[in-house]
Amino acid sequence: MPRSTPSGKEPLSRARVLRAAIALADAEGIEKVSMRRLAEALGVVPMALYKHVADKDDLVDGMVDTLIGDVPPVAEPRPGKWRAPVRETISGTRDVITSHPWARRAFETRTLRTPAVLGYMERLSQIFLRAGFSADLTHHVMHLLGARIWGISPELFTAPDGVPMAQRRVTSGTPDPADYPGIMAIAADAAARRPGAASCDEDAEFDFALEVILDGIARLRRTGWDSGRSTRGQRVPSRSSRN
C-alpha cells in the first residue's frame, strides 16, 4: 500500500472517485458525468480512474451503492412492531434518493446486488422477520413493496393541469387533450384540490400508496397468509401457469 506519505496531494481512492462523481452528478446532472470530466474534476488524467473503477458502469454502480450506504439505520424496533420501522426506513431512503435527482433514474435502471444494497435489503427483511413474519411472507412482501423499498415511485402524471401535459417532439403529432377526457378530469380535479400546483404532490402520493400497501401487508399477516393458498377467489388464469 503506497502513498502513505501525502506527497503534495491526496491520493485517489475508490471512495474519493465515487464521492467526486456524486458531487459532479449533483451539480451538473448525471449525463454530464464522463470519465474525462470526472478526471478533470479530480485533477487527474482520465485513465487514472480505471485503477479504482472497473469501467463506467462500475462507477455508476458505485455511486448508487454509496448513496444507499448513506441511508441512516433505524433504531431496533420493539418486538412485534414492523410498520413504523418499515415506514421510517423507506422514508430515510426516499430522503436520500430524492436529494440526488439523478439517483432515481440510476436506481430504476440497474439491478444492483452490491454490499450496501444487499445490506439495506437485509435490514428491511429483518424488520419483518423479527416481527414474526415467515421467510415466505417476508419474501412476498418485499416483492409487493417492489421499487418502493427504495423510496421511489414513477411520475405518472408529470403535469396534471390541463395544458402542459402535451410536450411532444417535433416529428410526431402533439396529443390532443380532447382525446383523453378521463385524464383531463383527473387533472382538473387534482388542480382544483391544490390550486397553484403545477403537478402531482409526489410525496403525498408516495405516502398514500405506501400506507395502502402496508395495510395490505398487515392483512396478509393477520390472516396467516402463505404462498400455498392464493390471495382471493377470482383469479385470472395465472400467468405463471399460462405459459
Added chain:
Amino acid sequence: MPRSTPSGKEPLSRARVLRAAIALADAEGIEKVSMRRLAEALGVVPMALYKHVADKDDLVDGMVDTLIGDVPPVAEPRPGKWRAPVRETISGTRDVITSHPWARRAFETRTLRTPAVLGYMERLSQIFLRAGFSADLTHHVMHLLGARIWGISPELFTAPDGVPMAQRRVTSGTPDPADYPGIMAIAADAAARRPGAASCDEDAEFDFALEVILDGIARLRRTGWDSGRSTRGQRVPSRSSRN
C-alpha cells in the same frame, strides 16, 4: 407527399423506422441500436433517419410508444365491474413488454406522454371512472398501481438460491453471504418451494402483488375514501408537510 410510385424500394417512414428499431433491439439488444446500425439495417444512410425521427431520444420514445400501441384493448366492462378489466389490461401490457426484454428498462427510464401512452392511461383510468370511482380516487389509485400499470416490477432478488447472488465487479469486494442471513433465509425458503428454479417466479410475484393492491383498491372504494381524510390512524409526520 412524394414517392407515390414505388420506385424500386419501400420508402422510409416513421413507422417503418420504429418497427426496424424494435426488431433490431429484439435481436441484438437495445444497446446495439445505434443510428448507424439501424440505418444499415434499413439499407439507408444514417442521416436519413433524422427526416423521420428528431433524435435518438425520440427514436426510443417512439419505440416504446409503438409497443404500448400494440397492447390489445379489453372488452367494454360490464357496469360496476373494474377488477377483472384492470387485471386483464395490465396483463396484456405485461405480455407485450416482457416479450421485448429491452422494453422494461426503456420504460423505467423515461417519463413518456406520447399519444399511445396517454391513450393507455386513459383506458385504464376510464375503467375506474366508469365503475363509479371518483376522479380523486381514480387519480390516487393510479399512483398506487404505479409502475405496475405497465405490467412491470423490479427484479428484487435476481438469484435467490444461495450462491450466484454474488457477482460483483473486480474493483469492489464480493459480498459475503454470511452478512445477509435474512436474505439467505428467504432465498433458502424460496428455493425449497421451487426446486430447480434459479430465481424468483417473477410472474407469480407480479400477480400476487397486483392482487393485494387490487384488494386495497376495493377496500378504498368500499369505504368511500377521498383525499380529504387519511388512510389510517398511525401516520408518520407526512413528508409533504415535513419540508
Added chain:
DNA sequence: TTGACGATGTGTACAGCGTACACCTATCGT
C-alpha cells in the same frame, strides 16, 4: 544498500457514437 515488484498515475490512440450542415434529386402543386 540494492533492486525487483507491484501499485498508481500518464499519454497516446482508436473505434464508435450522435448529429450539424451542405448538398443532390425526385416529386408535387400551381
Added chain:
DNA sequence: ACGATAGGTGTACGCTGTACACATCGTCAA
C-alpha cells in the same frame, strides 16, 4: 413549365469509453 419542398446522401466534428504501453515511486526481500 417551374419553383418549392420533402427525402436521401456525404462529409465532418466533437465527444465518448477504454485498450495499451509507459513512467514513477513506495515497499519489502536479499
